[in-house]
Amino acid sequence: MRIVVLGAGALGAYFGARWMETGVDVTFLVREKRAAQIRENGIRLNSTKGDYVAANPRVVTDADEIEAADLVLVSVKGYHLDGTLDQLRTLADKGACVLPVLNGMEHVSLLQKELGKKTVIGGLAFIFAGLNDKGHVEHTGNAHQLLFGPLDESQKVICDQLEAINQDAVIDSRQTEDISRELWKKYMFINALSGVTTAANLPIGPIRNHPETFHIVEMLLQEMKQLANAYDGKLTDADVTAAKQNLSNLDPEATSSTHKDRRKGATLEVDHLHGGAVRLAEAVNVAMPYTRTVLGLVKPFEYGGGN
Numbered sequence: 001m002r003i004v005v006l007g008a009g010a011l012g013a014y015f016g017a018r019w020m021e022t023g024v025d026v027t028f029l030v031r032e033k034r035a036a037q038i039r040e041n042g043i044r045l046n047s048t049k050g051d052y053v054a055a056n057p058r059v060v061t062d063a064d065e066i067e068a069a070d071l072v073l074v075s076v077k078g079y080h081l082d083g084t085l086d087q088l089r090t091l092a093d094k095g096a097c098v099l100p101v102l103n104g105m106e107h108v109s110l111l112q113k114e115l116g117k118k119t120v121i122g123g124l125a126f127i128f129a130g131l132n133d134k135g136h137v138e139h140t141g142n143a144h145q146l147l148f149g150p151l152d153e154s155q156k157v158i159c160d161q162l163e164a165i166n167q168d169a170v171i172d173s174r175q176t177e178d179i180s181r182e183l184w185k186k187y188m189f190i191n192a193l194s195g196v197t198t199a200a201n202l203p204i205g206p207i208r209n210h211p212e213t214f215h216i217v218e219m220l221l222q223e224m225k226q227l228a229n230a231y232d233g234k235l236t237d238a239d240v241t242a243a244k245q246n247l248s249n250l251d252p253e254a255t256s257s258t259h260k261d262r263r264k265g266a267t268l269e270v271d272h273l274h275g276g277a278v279r280l281a282e283a284v285n286v287a288m289p290y291t292r293t294v295l296g297l298v299k300p301f302e303y304g305g306g307n
């Protein structure tokens, strides 16, 4: 399988390098600055699942340089998605399917509208990863899950092929028949974790220690369950309990990528995550007072300056 990784940030570099490690044909489609950094330093994974160095990965900055691809892993932040559409159209026209692993939900319908429903596979990742100053991946914790599944029955073949190559890779890979439900489950979890850690500017430990603060986490989960079920999420009370349990089990220092970005003064994905939830809620008349409050508290830091 020929895989293009569009966006070699934390997720793209991690999964792309894991595929390279097992001999898969991988091309990183990146912007100029990141291309220069990768050409100079390669891609290094400093990972709880084993370090790996991809010394000389294939890097391009234009989809026209890629002859053909079977799959494109889309691993940019929500606020950068619009800027990838031309590249994705070029690759889709050459026959590639697209597997986005962004958090959130709005990107799925946007990509389906732009590229066609047969092209867009459902996907998400559960991993704690970031890039260090050299552009190397720092992967902490035990999770490194890539969860995916068809959103159109024509995609079963490529999903099976991906599952097969993942067997040999250092990736906790799972294909599911109901990726929509999994996307909503992850959206519920991340809306709560990202919302409260970013708004409070604290990791999960201190948030758990204050019942008044953890109550907000619980209310965000409940709101997201309602929203998911106004669409095709089919979330249950057991899913909310499992998410709460998962949050209770996290290392006290664990936090969301959005909170890490707030600490760095980087752009925050808040409009894609919480803004997206509010927009989806308005369309189906679901009230989301806690999500709106988080959105309001985090918005002033969207473009940096949050520390």
Ligand SMILES: NC(=O)C1=CN([C@@H]2O[C@H](COP(=O)(O)OP(=O)(O)OC[C@H]3O[C@@H](n4cnc5c(N)ncnc54)[C@H](OP(=O)(O)O)[C@@H]3O)[C@@H](O)[C@H]2O)C=CC1
Binding pocket: 006, 007, 008, 009, 010, 011, 012, 029, 030, 031, 032, 033, 034, 075, 076, 077, 078, 080, 083, 084, 101, 102, 103, 125, 126, 127, 128, 129, 130, 131, 257, 269
């Ligand atoms: N980090 C994590 O632990 C997790 C993140 N997620 C989700 O995954 C998604 C990606 O997150 P993450 O990997 O952390 O993000 P990063 O910010 O680490 O990486 C995103 C990358 O996308 C690149 N990019 C942006 N626009 C383009 C473009 N037009 N062409 C090529 N590359 C581009 C950026 O490159 P440049 O250097 O040029 O800006 C950057 O390297 C988000 O939706 C996030 O919520 C999900 C699970 C865990």
Ligand SMILES: CC(C)(CO)C(=O)C(=O)O
Binding pocket: 103, 125, 126, 127, 128, 129, 190, 193, 255, 256, 257, 258
């Ligand atoms: C919580 C986590 C790390 C789980 O994958 C995540 O999705 C994020 O921080 O963006």
